[in-house]
Amino acid sequence: MADPMRVRATESGGVVDVKILMKHDMETGQRKDASGKTIPAWHIQTVTAQVGGKTVFDAQFGPAVSKDPFLNFKFKGAAKGDKLSVTWVDNRGDKRTDEATIS
Numbered sequence: 001m002a003d004p005m006r007v008r009a010t011e012s013g014g015v016v017d018v019k020i021l022m023k024h025d026m027e028t029g030q031r032k033d034a035s036g037k038t039i040p041a042w043h044i045q046t047v048t049a050q051v052g053g054k055t056v057f058d059a060q061f062g063p064a065v066s067k068d069p070f071l072n073f074k075f076k077g078a079a080k081g082d083k084l085s086v087t088w089v090d091n092r093g094d095k096r097t098d099e100a101t102i103s
Helices: none
Strands: 006-012 015-021 044-051 054-060 070-076 083-090 095-101
Touching: 006 083, 006 095, 015 044, 015 083, 054 070
Parallel strands: none
Antiparallel strands: 006 015, 015 070, 044 054, 044 083, 083 095
């Protein structure tokens, strides 16, 4: 399983600001290793954030996203103390879910 994401969510004036740092190598499938062999593609494909079972963010990533991606987004409709759940799935089927409490 992948390393945990760093998720920070803060609410101010009815708007929740979410910052996420995901640990992932994000290989494009175009680089070569020291022996000249192509490194297989391995990247996050989908990222979803939910609060109380409701999806507040949904994205599709591709191989052009850099290693250890950082994501920042804002949404309305949550309050301090609510749990935010963030899930990513990569092209190998690996999946990671982490939670944060909105402060």
